[in-house]
Amino acid sequence: MTLIDGKKTAAEIRAELREETMRFEARYGKKVGLAVVLVGEDPASQVYVRNKIRGCEEAGIRSFAHFLPADASQKAVEELVCSLAADDAVHGILVQLPLPAHLDAKRILACIPADKDVDGFSAENLGRLALQEEGTVACTPLGVMELLRRSGIGICGKRAVVIGRSNIVGRPMALLLLNADATVTVCHSKTPDLAQICAQADILVAAIGRPRFVTADMVKEGAVVIDVGINRVDGKLVGDVDFEHVAPKTSFITPVPGGVGPMTIAMLLKNTLVCAERAMR
Numbered sequence: 001m002t003l004i005d006g007k008k009t010a011a012e013i014r015a016e017l018r019e020e021t022m023r024f025e026a027r028y029g030k031k032v033g034l035a036v037v038l039v040g041e042d043p044a045s046q047v048y049v050r051n052k053i054r055g056c057e058e059a060g061i062r063s064f065a066h067f068l069p070a071d072a073s074q075k076a077v078e079e080l081v082c083s084l085a086a087d088d089a090v091h092g093i094l095v096q097l098p099l100p101a102h103l104d105a106k107r108i109l110a111c112i113p114a115d116k117d118v119d120g121f122s123a124e125n126l127g128r129l130a131l132q133e134e135g136t137v138a139c140t141p142l143g144v145m146e147l148l149r150r151s152g153i154g155i156c157g158k159r160a161v162v163i164g165r166s167n168i169v170g171r172p173m174a175l176l177l178l179n180a181d182a183t184v185t186v187c188h189s190k191t192p193d194l195a196q197i198c199a200q201a202d203i204l205v206a207a208i209g210r211p212r213f214v215t216a217d218m219v220k221e222g223a224v225v226i227d228v229g230i231n232r233v234d235g236k237l238v239g240d241v242d243f244e245h246v247a248p249k250t251s252f253i254t255p256v257p258g259g260v261g262p263m264t265i266a267m268l269l270k271n272t273l274v275c276a277e278r279a280m281r
């Protein structure tokens, strides 16, 4: 069994990005810029935003942080996002989710133009992925693909099973694997015989949000297991995979924490650079 070290890989990517952003700066006389918008004081969101800003610093990306109070109006948030959309120094815009309940997140996200949508959440970018056209892909599934690639794991012709069908993880994950020529099955909360389907997977991706959901009997001997889940149990972070019992059966597995998580931010930074380069074409 090989442990896939997402923390180390993400650090390598940030170092690579630093060189690339320096080249960008030398060529165009400006920095790559990412705007981050946080509304309210949700503690988890504050941590995520802080980590994203720190990631920017490490990768040589200029960050524009905008903190709005929890009672900010729909109009105020939309106006801010629209002003960032029009700002040439900003190549990517990220609105940290979840937004407070009184805000219409869909309308706010719609203010982000597809070419600055570094999260890849827009209909245009998800559509582009489905059509195998150039666009921006959601950071977490993109991070999974990068981990597979850098671990030398082939995808073409493999049987891949994705558990979870959310727009930000499961769905784009399945499309990426399909685009890489895997035979893909998507399982979700209404899937009968889920355990048997998972047990056929050469590559199993768990993106459910249920602690230790994937047990050893659901995993084929020698499978690659990617755990996207982040769950807090008794103050400890655990994944969607029962790591202790599953790991010995696998050829490769990601830990939680230190697996997919750090890759998400690395891919956000990478997406920002790619958006900046496209803006200069």
Ligand code: NAD
Pocket: 140, 163, 164, 165, 166, 167, 168, 169, 170, 187, 188, 189, 190, 191, 194, 207, 208, 209, 210, 228, 229, 230, 231, 260, 261, 262, 264
């Ligand atoms: P979500 O709640 O939007 O979607 C969960 C999916 O799991 C749904 O499609 C649902 O059908 C499926 N599901 C739920 N219960 C199930 C069951 N009993 N059997 C089969 N399928 C079931 O969640 P999400 O945003 O896709 O996130 C999934 C997990 O990944 C969460 O733990 C989240 O914290 C984590 N996550 C991690 C990162 C990261 O950077 N590592 C990023 C995003 C999400």
